[in-house]
Amino acid sequence: MTPELLTLGMFGSLVLLIVFGVSLSFALGGVAVAFTLILSGSNGLFPMVSAVFGTMWSVLLAAVPLFIFIGVTLSKSRISRDLYQAFYLWSGRVNGGLLLGTAGFAAVLSAMTGSCAASTLTTGKIGMPAMERLGYDRGFALGTIAAAGTLGIIIPPSITLIVIGMTTGLSIGRLFMGGLIAGLLMLVAILAYVVVYAWQFPGAAPAIGHRVSVAEKLRSLRSVLAPVTIIVVVLASIFMGLATPTEAAAVGAFTVLLAVAMQGEVTLRFLREVCFETAVTTGMVIWIVFGATAFVSVYSAAGGISFMQSFLTDLELSPWMLVILMQLVVLILGMFLDPLGIILLVLPMYYPVVVQLGFDPLWFCIIFQVNLCIGYITPPFGYNIFYLKTISPEATILQLYRSVMPYVALLLLCGAILMAFPAILVEGTAWLTAG
Amino acid sequence: APATIAAASSATTWRMQTHFPTGTWYYDAIFQDFARRVTTATNGELVIETHAPGSIVSTGDSLMAAAQGALDGAFTFPAYWVGQIPAAGHLNGNLATFSNNTEMEYFMYEMGALDIIREAYAERGIHQVGPVAGGGVTLFGKRPIHTAADFQGYKIRTTGTAARVLEKMGAAPVSVAGGELYQALQTGIVDAAHWGSVSGGMSMNFQEVTKYIVQPDLVSPTNLEVFVNAGKWSQLGEDHKQVVNDAVRATTGIYTARIMQADLNGIDTFVNKSGGEISMMEASVLEEMRMKSLEVVDEISAQDPKYSGRIGELLHEFMRQTGKV
Amino acid sequence: MVRLITYLNSLLGKAISFAILIGMIIIVYEVIMRYAFNAPTVWVQGYTQRIFGAYFVLLGAYTLIHRGHVRVDLLLNDRYPRWRAFLDVVNYLVLLLWTGALSYQAWSYLEMSWLFNERDDSALGHPIWPVKLALFIGVVLIALQGLAELVDAIRRMVRPTPDDSKEGSPA
Ligand code: NA
Numbered sequence A: 001m002t003p004e005l006l007t008l009g010m011f012g013s014l015v016l017l018i019v020f021g022v023s024l025s026f027a028l029g030g031v032a033v034a035f036t037l038i039l040s041g042s043n044g045l046f047p048m049v050s051a052v053f054g055t056m057w058s059v060l061l062a063a064v065p066l067f068i069f070i071g072v073t074l075s076k077s078r079i080s081r082d083l084y085q086a087f088y089l090w091s092g093r094v095n096g097g098l099l100l101g102t103a104g105f106a107a108v109l110s111a112m113t114g115s116c117a118a119s120t121l122t123t124g125k126i127g128m129p130a131m132e133r134l135g136y137d138r139g140f141a142l143g144t145i146a147a148a149g150t151l152g153i154i155i156p157p158s159i160t161l162i163v164i165g166m167t168t169g170l171s172i173g174r175l176f177m178g179g180l181i182a183g184l185l186m187l188v189a190i191l192a193y194v195v196v197y198a199w200q201f202p203g204a205a206p207a208i209g210h211r212v213s214v215a216e217k218l219r220s221l222r223s224v225l226a227p228v229t230i231i232v233v234v235l236a237s238i239f240m241g242l243a244t245p246t247e248a249a250a251v252g253a254f255t256v257l258l259a260v261a262m263q264g265e266v267t268l269r270f271l272r273e274v275c276f277e278t279a280v281t282t283g284m285v286i287w288i289v290f291g292a293t294a295f296v297s298v299y300s301a302a303g304g305i306s307f308m309q310s311f312l313t314d315l316e317l318s319p320w321m322l323v324i325l326m327q328l329v330v331l332i333l334g335m336f337l338d339p340l341g342i343i344l345l346v347l348p349m350y351y352p353v354v355v356q357l358g359f360d361p362l363w364f365c366i367i368f369q370v371n372l373c374i375g376y377i378t379p380p381f382g383y384n385i386f387y388l389k390t391i392s393p394e395a396t397i398l399q400l401y402r403s404v405m406p407y408v409a410l411l412l413l414c415g416a417i418l419m420a421f422p423a424i425l426v427e428g429t430a431w432l433t434a435g
Numbered sequence B: 001a002p003a004t005i006a007a008a009s010s011a012t013t014w015r016m017q018t019h020f021p022t023g024t025w026y027y028d029a030i031f032q033d034f035a036r037r038v039t040t041a042t043n044g045e046l047v048i049e050t051h052a053p054g055s056i057v058s059t060g061d062s063l064m065a066a067a068q069g070a071l072d073g074a075f076t077f078p079a080y081w082v083g084q085i086p087a088a089g090h091l092n093g094n095l096a097t098f099s100n101n102t103e104m105e106y107f108m109y110e111m112g113a114l115d116i117i118r119e120a121y122a123e124r125g126i127h128q129v130g131p132v133a134g135g136g137v138t139l140f141g142k143r144p145i146h147t148a149a150d151f152q153g154y155k156i157r158t159t160g161t162a163a164r165v166l167e168k169m170g171a172a173p174v175s176v177a178g179g180e181l182y183q184a185l186q187t188g189i190v191d192a193a194h195w196g197s198v199s200g201g202m203s204m205n206f207q208e209v210t211k212y213i214v215q216p217d218l219v220s221p222t223n224l225e226v227f228v229n230a231g232k233w234s235q236l237g238e239d240h241k242q243v244v245n246d247a248v249r250a251t252t253g254i255y256t257a258r259i260m261q262a263d264l265n266g267i268d269t270f271v272n273k274s275g276g277e278i279s280m281m282e283a284s285v286l287e288e289m290r291m292k293s294l295e296v297v298d299e300i301s302a303q304d305p306k307y308s309g310r311i312g313e314l315l316h317e318f319m320r321q322t323g324k325v
Numbered sequence C: 001m002v003r004l005i006t007y008l009n010s011l012l013g014k015a016i017s018f019a020i021l022i023g024m025i026i027i028v029y030e031v032i033m034r035y036a037f038n039a040p041t042v043w044v045q046g047y048t049q050r051i052f053g054a055y056f057v058l059l060g061a062y063t064l065i066h067r068g069h070v071r072v073d074l075l076l077n078d079r080y081p082r083w084r085a086f087l088d089v090v091n092y093l094v095l096l097l098w099t100g101a102l103s104y105q106a107w108s109y110l111e112m113s114w115l116f117n118e119r120d121d122s123a124l125g126h127p128i129w130p131v132k133l134a135l136f137i138g139v140v141l142i143a144l145q146g147l148a149e150l151v152d153a154i155r156r157m158v159r160p161t162p163d164d165s166k167e168g169s170p171a
């Protein structure tokens, strides 16, 4: 089979299956099996099983369920509600204030959890009712939550950055630093947009009507301070690198559990529910990794990866054009595919080319990650859109698509800035690492 | 030519995978060079297809994959198989034994250790072609090591039998994934680590996070290996077998010479540019390490008398002859 | 039969979901031993790999029961139950191709690990076949669950009933 035919066949049938509603993980695995049988018969199945085992045996991936566990625990505990209450009380009597607080809340939550599910769902569940009471424009509020929720996988910890580290061999600690820089830039952009929009359309984001006394504000901090300090201090110190990512995840999960226990919330029932929910999410994530590694191993063994690499270099574009083209492809894939699937499918082709061109690999990977964040809110397949649909069922999917559009543009701008000024990421991570 | 008479033009193709990361100088200069060498010398009748780590099977599965036929062979690291083929540890080399290539090749080819190692691999359906010397094992650390006492409580990132020897020396062995090693050194998860020889460690930027290169190397050389599916090997004619054997032995010389260049340059950089120091271990440290290393060898001999036991005896003899014990 | 498979997989999934707590505790133990006592363990890394490896693969069927394997719902229209059921049939057929092939090969993979007496390459040196046994069991269980779901989807396609308006809800 020629590499052209192989590429067309494997990716073509993958897209077809996904469009017909086949689960991404099964579609990846099914195509891998089908092409193995076509190319080399049942004797060729060994590499696929080896790929699955390689995933199981990865110490780094053990961090993934632990970070999911943290997110589930926080979303089920009173800590997240108390934290939101504090943001609510402190957000002030200005137009758009509560939405700014909500975005800030999402960012703080992102610094504790590793996926977008926790940041988006929790923010939406707690924040939407409060903002609807105030008469916020629903589309504006939902769009902002969807965008702020994407910070979940770029502000460390992040399961996608872990998988990027695993695929490229880059240090996950340094990737986390880069993610932090990019995530903060995205947060600032989102906040700025909210301020400008609320100023232009005060009716879309009315201020809180009543005065909140200083005493009440201070009281709100008391209930939040203890658990949040513990969580932030522990996580921050381990992200400064006192432990490996997996150890950081375990210590973080343990600390969060302790913090929740200190509030008297940890019952057997609570623990059971957290474990069950973590299990379902982990199963989804890891089985996508199983499918994607099998898919890639078949494609690679049949010469697909090296074909794509020489295809990219033979385009004879200028290095910058090539890098921009690669990122555009990620943006398009992000409309249809899961972020982990994208990482595992394209990064093995991209990475050696990027290194060979002499670009900073960390810089490339963080922009890649920003693109994956955008994928969470681009139609037709965007996790954050689906999450918000479950929270706000009365909003139509088209309304949701429309509400995220300004943010897609905004995040694209962030990506472009990071790309145009490599020093932000390169010098920034160097500075953080030295500090 | 193939052993069985076939059409004259028929070429044999072997799919070989390595654990060398793509983009490193040795991926091309050693692994692909070896493949080209064989293909050229057989006039294109035996083509070795080179594959990057993990591109067909995960590195840890390449032995099984070669036995089963998913790969035809591998250019890789024998220490991966010490669990399933204890004799592979001897192929990799024991700490504080060999001082140079000649000693290693004397032990393997002239004393006959390789024959025993081949028997052990043959049991798994694999033909062990032979060792490829890959430079020494150099320890990079935050503290110097002069006496044996300096090992006490030293957290060293290490693996396999080396971990057992260093533990006997009083160190605390730690496992850390390669990608996290730099950060682990930087933040004190570990105090010391080895990643091949000097140039290997420098490729991981150890010079930025350690102060000392500990000399002499813990062993020199440490070996890589070339193995092939047993069936595929037996299908080769004697002429092609000779080519592959000679290419493996030639690669030892080429690899160590190129590593020596990289290592000497590396030491220059470490001392003159990165402000590091060389820490010399006293002769008594190596003597003690030799004893501990042989203790581990004897423990493995007891577990695997059939192969490791016989190789262990040869090793004792080698150590006596060379005056190391 | 369909119910029995679902029931057993659900039970096993719930049991295995607690493994994360064990994994978490041993890693925390390792961190404490290293920092407080300067005595890192030899076994934690290997057992982290074992526990989480088994956890990952054994969760497949449980996630399937809870409809956790995400699908793009562009064409998954609930207004046409037969069409919906047909797409479910396709989904489970692809799942069966994937996990059927895995089950077939995972057996010989397990067998080889056993025969080769495969062990960690670290100083730990414990047998690896138990994880590969978990791999075999995990893929067989999700294949069985896929088969059960396939049977149900075919029934819905042939003879839809009013309460089949969406894909069978979690058991
Ligand atoms: Na995060």
Ligand code: NA
Binding pocket: A334, A335, A336, A337, A374, A375, A376, A377, A378, A379, A380, A381, A382, A383
């Ligand atoms: Na999308």
